[in-house]
Amino acid sequence: MTSRFTPEPAFWKKLFERAHAHLQWTLKVPEDFTARRFSDNARYGARKGLENPAFLDAELFKEGFLEPLLPYADRIGVLIFEFGTFSKASYADPRSFFDDLDAFLQRIPKTMRYAVEIRNDDYLDTRYFGVLRAHAVPHTFTSWACMPSLQQQLLMEDAFTAPHVAARALLRPGRAYAEAVKMFTPYREAKEAYPSARQALRDLVYQSIDAKRSAYIHVNNRLEGNAPMTILSIADE
Numbered sequence: 001m002t003s004r005f006t007p008e009p010a011f012w013k014k015l016f017e018r019a020h021a022h023l024q025w026t027l028k029v030p031e032d033f034t035a036r037r038f039s040d041n042a043r044y045g046a047r048k049g050l051e052n053p054a055f056l057d058a059e060l061f062k063e064g065f066l067e068p069l070l071p072y073a074d075r076i077g078v079l080i081f082e083f084g085t086f087s088k089a090s091y092a093d094p095r096s097f098f099d100d101l102d103a104f105l106q107r108i109p110k111t112m113r114y115a116v117e118i119r120n121d122d123y124l125d126t127r128y129f130g131v132l133r134a135h136a137v138p139h140t141f142t143s144w145a146c147m148p149s150l151q152q153q154l155l156m157e158d159a160f161t162a163p164h165v166a167a168r169a170l171l172r173p174g175r176a177y178a179e180a181v182k183m184f185t186p187y188r189e190a191k192e193a194y195p196s197a198r199q200a201l202r203d204l205v206y207q208s209i210d211a212k213r214s215a216y217i218h219v220n221n222r223l224e225g226n227a228p229m230t231i232l233s234i235a236d237e
Contacts (some may be wrong), residue, residue: 006068008031016072023079026166026216027069033061034083036090039147056105073111078216080140082117086171092125098131105135105167115140115166115216121147124156132161141167141204143197143223149173150200154207162215167204169197169223169230180222190233191225198234 005010019025036055038044042132054060069076083097091097101116108114116132116236117140118124124139138161141153150169153159171180172194184191203219208215219227 008070012068012072016075019075021075023075025075025082025218026078026218027076029061029069031081032056033065034081034084045077056104058104058219061108063102066112070111076112077158077214078113078164078172080115080117080166080168082140083119085119087147088101094120094125095127096125098127101184102131103133105131105137113214115162115165117142117163117166117168119144119147120138124148124153124159126158129156129158129161136162138162138165141200143167143169143171143173144175145171145173147173151203154200154203160211160213165204165208166216166218167201168220169201169220170220171222172197177222182212184222184225187226188222190229193233194224197223198230198237202234202237 016025030053032052033056035052037051038047038049040049042048044207053066086097092206096186114135115138118128119142129139139159140233141150141159143150150167171177172192201219204215204217207213219230223225
């Protein structure tokens with residue numbers, strides 16, 4: 001099946017056949033399902049600034065994105081639902097989002113491992129973690145401009161909600177994306193060590209080994225300037 005939510009089947013076939021068979025892929029679910037309203041950025045074309053009718057639509061997600069990937073299910077480690085920062089206009093009360101997320105996770109097939117990433121720090125409460133735990137879906141520990149640090153998130157009560165975990169070390173908290181791009185481009189070296197994030201990711205690795213959890217940990221160039229160098233430093237230390 002081909003739809004506007006997924007590349008042509010030939011794309012997936014080429015992607016998975018060219019990679020080593022043991023490689024586990026993390027895929028970020030398209031914004032078609034995670035953006036409640038598209039931003040005013042020109043890249044959204046005719047959709048910019050508009051409400052998204054496919055937001056958390058379980059049937060469209062299943063038919064338009066999940067089903068074309070089923071032949072490669074054993075190659076996919078985790079699918080991440082990345083939700084951008086919701087304004088009060090989108091959700092006046094976080095509990096409304098938790099209810100929508102709960103209903104969505106209840107309806108989607110359990111044929112893949114999922115993870116949820118949020119960027120509203122005030123959503124990190126027991127109700128949110130409870131929804132994830134009910135569906136065995138992990139919170140994605142995210143280092144981002146407006147989120148608590150990775151170390152703070154790892155210490156949150158009930159933050160571990162599934163047999164697998166996910167983390168994305170993207171930005172130093174308090175730093176804007178555009179500022180990081182300006183600082184670190186062209187990403188040839190780790191220009192600014194962030195010891196707290198390195199230690200948090202190292203702790204997450206050890207915790208995952210002790211708890212026998214699968215861990216999907218991702219590092220971005222905009223954390224320190226060069227992701228491979230950051231990863232090597234975490235391993236060496």
